[in-house]
Amino acid sequence: MNKSLEDAPIIAIVDDDASVRRSLLRVVRSAGYNAEIFASAREFLDWLPRNRAACIVLDVQMSEMSGFDLQERLAVPIIFITAHDDAPTLERIEKSGAAGHLRKPFDAPTVLRAIRQAVQVNHDRIDGGPRLESAK
Amino acid sequence: MGLAWYLAVGVLAIVVGAALVIWLLLHRAASGRAQRLLEDRLRFETLLADLSAKLIHIEASGLDAALEAALRQMVTFLGTDRGNLDEYRDSAQRVRVSWAKPGVEKLPSILALDDLVWTADTLRRGAVVRFSRTDELPAEAAMDRTRYERLGTRSHLSIPLQAGGPILGVLSFDSVRSERSWPDDLVARLHLLSEAFASALERKRMELSLAERLRFQQLLSSLSVKLSNVSVVTLDQDIQGALRWIIDFLGVDRAVLIELLGPSGTGRSWTVDGSTDLARFPWLGRRLQDGEVVRVSRVEELPAEAAEDRSSCLALGIESPMALPLRAGKTVVGGLVLGTVFSGGACRDEVVEQLYLLGEVVANALERAHAEREVARLRQELAHIGRVSALGELSASLAHELNQPLTAILNNAHVAQQLLEADVPNVGELREILDDILADDQRAAKVISRLRALLKKGELDHVPLDLNDLVAEVAELVRNDMVLRRVPMALDLAPGLPQVRGDRVQLQQVILNLVLNGLEAMSEPSRRDHALVVRTSRAAPAAVSVAIEDSGNGIDMADVDRMFQPLYTTKTEGLGMGLAIARTIVDAHGGELRASNNPEGGATFQFSLPVAPEGDPVTLDLSPIASRGMHV
Numbered sequence: 001m002n003k004s005l006e007d008a009p010i011i012a013i014v015d016d017d018a019s020v021r022r023s024l025l026r027v028v029r030s031a032g033y034n035a036e037i038f039a040s041a042r043e044f045l046d047w048l049p050r051n052r053a054a055c056i057v058l059d060v061q062m063s064e065m066s067g068f069d070l071q072e073r074l075a076v077p078i079i080f081i082t083a084h085d086d087a088p089t090l091e092r093i094e095k096s097g098a099a100g101h102l103r104k105p106f107d108a109p110t111v112l113r114a115i116r117q118a119v120q121v122n123h124d125r126i127d128g129g130p131r132l133e134s135a136k
Numbered sequence: 137m138g139l140a141w142y143l144a145v146g147v148l149a150i151v152v153g154a155a156l157v158i159w160l161l162l163h164r165a166a167s168g169r170a171q172r173l174l175e176d177r178l179r180f181e182t183l184l185a186d187l188s189a190k191l192i193h194i195e196a197s198g199l200d201a202a203l204e205a206a207l208r209q210m211v212t213f214l215g216t217d218r219g220n221l222d223e224y225r226d227s228a229q230r231v232r233v234s235w236a237k238p239g240v241e242k243l244p245s246i247l248a249l250d251d252l253v254w255t256a257d258t259l260r261r262g263a264v265v266r267f268s269r270t271d272e273l274p275a276e277a278a279m280d281r282t283r284y285e286r287l288g289t290r291s292h293l294s295i296p297l298q299a300g301g302p303i304l305g306v307l308s309f310d311s312v313r314s315e316r317s318w319p320d321d322l323v324a325r326l327h328l329l330s331e332a333f334a335s336a337l338e339r340k341r342m343e344l345s346l347a348e349r350l351r352f353q354q355l356l357s358s359l360s361v362k363l364s365n366v367s368v369v370t371l372d373q374d375i376q377g378a379l380r381w382i383i384d385f386l387g388v389d390r391a392v393l394i395e396l397l398g399p400s401g402t403g404r405s406w407t408v409d410g411s412t413d414l415a416r417f418p419w420l421g422r423r424l425q426d427g428e429v430v431r432v433s434r435v436e437e438l439p440a441e442a443a444e445d446r447s448s449c450l451a452l453g454i455e456s457p458m459a460l461p462l463r464a465g466k467t468v469v470g471g472l473v474l475g476t477v478f479s480g481g482a483c484r485d486e487v488v489e490q491l492y493l494l495g496e497v498v499a500n501a502l503e504r505a506h507a508e509r510e511v512a513r514l515r516q517e518l519a520h521i522g523r524v525s526a527l528g529e530l531s532a533s534l535a536h537e538l539n540q541p542l543t544a545i546l547n548n549a550h551v552a553q554q555l556l557e558a559d560v561p562n563v564g565e566l567r568e569i570l571d572d573i574l575a576d577d578q579r580a581a582k583v584i585s586r587l588r589a590l591l592k593k594g595e596l597d598h599v600p601l602d603l604n605d606l607v608a609e610v611a612e613l614v615r616n617d618m619v620l621r622r623v624p625m626a627l628d629l630a631p632g633l634p635q636v637r638g639d640r641v642q643l644q645q646v647i648l649n650l651v652l653n654g655l656e657a658m659s660e661p662s663r664r665d666h667a668l669v670v671r672t673s674r675a676a677p678a679a680v681s682v683a684i685e686d687s688g689n690g691i692d693m694a695d696v697d698r699m700f701q702p703l704y705t706t707k708t709e710g711l712g713m714g715l716a717i718a719r720t721i722v723d724a725h726g727g728e729l730r731a732s733n734n735p736e737g738g739a740t741f742q743f744s745l746p747v748a749p750e751g752d753p754v755t756l757d758l759s760p761i762a763s764r765g766m767h768v
Contacts (some may be wrong), residue, residue: 017540017544019540019541019544019572019575019576019579020540020543020544020547022544022572023543023544023545023546023547023548023551023572024547026547026548026551026565026569027547027550027551030551030554030555061536061616061619061620062619063619063622081543083535083536083537083539083540083543084535084536084539103539104536104539104540104542104543105539105542105543105545105546106543106546107546107547107550108546108547108550108551109550111547
C-alpha cells in the first residue's frame, strides 16, 4: 500500500446518510486511504468519468438509485453496506459478486478489513482481470 | 126542662169550647214541636248540602282548610267543644284536622293507637264509638278511658269514615266542658255527613297517590334517559345527578351508591358530592350481595362486624341507614344506601317497590359502565397489539433508522480513539467527532422514544391535538419504509387547521395504519409510478379530515363494510386488524372513517374528527364500540 496520499487508491463512499458518510470518511482517511464521499449514486456517477476508485463502499438502500442499480454500471469492487436485510436483498447481494457485504452497525476495523481485502482483490484482478473496464 | 136543656147545652158548649181550646192548645204545641223538628232537620240538611258542596269542589291543596272550616261548622251545629278528622295511614292514626272552641285544646297531630286499642278495633269493624260519660265505656276499654280522660274528653262520638274500602279515617267529636248524649237520630244524620268527609279524604288520597305516581314515573323516565347514555367518562357526573334526584324524590337526607364487584367485595362508592373510595361498606356489601334489604333505625345498632360500615355511615352523616341491593338481571351489581328515609313512619311497601325500580335503572347503568370499561380496556389492549404489529411491519425501516446513527457512532469512536493515541491529539478534529457522536446519540434516542411512545400502554389521553403535527410525525416514522418500498409520499397539509381532541398515540396509530394499508395496496413491484398522498383539510362544518390516497388497485366497494371488520385481510401477512382498529379509534373520538375509490385509480381512506370546542372538554364517547359489538 502506498503511503503517499496522492498516489493512495481512492475509496469512494456512497451513502445517503450524512452522518454515516462522514464517519466512514474519517475511518478510511485515518487508515491512510484517499477517500471521497457521495450522497447519492448520481453524485458518484458525475464524479466517476474524471476519476478512478479502487473500491466503493456502497449503501444499498438509497432513494432515487439504489446501490444495486449503481453496481450494474460499474466494474469496481464494491462493498455493500445495508442497514437492514430482507431475504431478497441478501440473495441479490450474494449473486452480485460484490467484494464484501457489511451490515450496519459495523465498526471501523470491520470496514477497514473489508476495504483492504477488496483493494487487494482488485489489484490482483487488474493484473489479469478482464472485467474491470472503468478501473483501467 | 128548659133550664136543664140550657144547662146541658151550656155545659156542652163549655166542654166543647174547652175541648176546642185544649185541642187548639194541643194542636199548637204539636205543630210547634213539629216545626222545631222540621227547622232542625232543615238546618242539618242545609249543613249537609253546604258541606258536601264545599268538600266536593275543593282542590286537594285546599282540602285541609276546607275540612277545618267544615269541622268548625259541625262543632257549632252540634254545640260541642272539639271536632277532629283523623286519617289512618301507615298503620298510625294521624289527626289531619282538629278544631276546638276557644279555650279547648286541639288534639296532637299523631295519636298512638296503642292507647286506643278498643276504640280502634271498634271503628275498624265499622261501628260507632260513643259515650256520654267515660264510665259508659266497657271494662275492656280501660286503657282507652284513661286516654280519653287525659285528653279532657267527657263525652265522645267517633264515626268511622269509609268509602267502600277499608277505614280511611275517623270523624270524632268531644265534649270537654260538659257531658252530653249522642241520640241515635243525630248519629244517623252525622253518618250521612261523614260520607262527604270520607269521599273528600279518598279523593285527596287518590290525587296524592296519582301525583306521587306521576312524579315517580317522571323520575324513573328521566333517570332512564340520563343513565341510558352513561359512559365511562360521564359516569361519576351522571350517578351524582341520579342520586340528587333520588334524594329529592324520596325526601331523604343522604344517599350513597356503592358498586359491588362480585363476591370480592365493594368497589367504588358515590355520593351527591362525588365519588369516594374512603367510604367502604364490606358488611352491607355482603348482605346486599345476598339480595337482602337492610334497615337499621340507628347506625349504632349495626353489629360489631360492621364496624367499618358504621364509621362510613357516620362519616357520610347517615344515622338510620336503609340499604337495598341493585340488580342488573339476576346479578347484584351495587347497593343504594339511604339516610333517614321517612321521619316518623316506617317505609311503605310502595316506596320500597319504587326504590327497586329506581335501583334497577341505576344498576343497569352501573353494569353498562362496567362493561364499557371492560370494552375500553380490551380496545386499548387491541390497539396496543395493533401498534406492536404495525411496528413489526415497520421493523425493517426502524432497524434502518437505528442502525444509521449506531454505525456512525461506532466508526467515529474508533477514529477518536486513534486520535487520542497520538502524542499531540488533534483536539479540533476530536471535538468535531464528539459533536457528531452526540448528534447521532440523540438521533438514535429519538427513534427509540418514538417507538416507546407507540408501544406505550396507558390511560387514554384527551388533549388538544394538531392533526398536521400527527401526520408529520407518522410521516417521519415511515419515511424509511417509503424509501425501501420506493413509494414517494407527499404531504398536503392545510395550514391553520383547528385542533381536535383525543389521544395522540391512538390517532397516530390510525394514520399509521392507513398509511401502511396504502403502502400495501401498492406493493406489486411491476409498477413504478406509485405515490401516496396524505392530505389534511377542514371538513364541513366543524370537523377536520385526513385523507390517505394510494395509487393501488382500489378497493372492491362490495367489501367496503367487511373491510373494517376485524380479521379481514387480502394480504398474506398481517392480522387484518389495522383497519378495524383504525375505525374503532376514530369512532371513539366521535369521528368517521370511510373508504372510496379515486376516479384516477387507487383508493382513499379518509377520517374526519370533530373540532375541539373552545374551552369545552369533549367527552370521549366509548359507546359506539360497545354497540358495534367488536369481536375482539
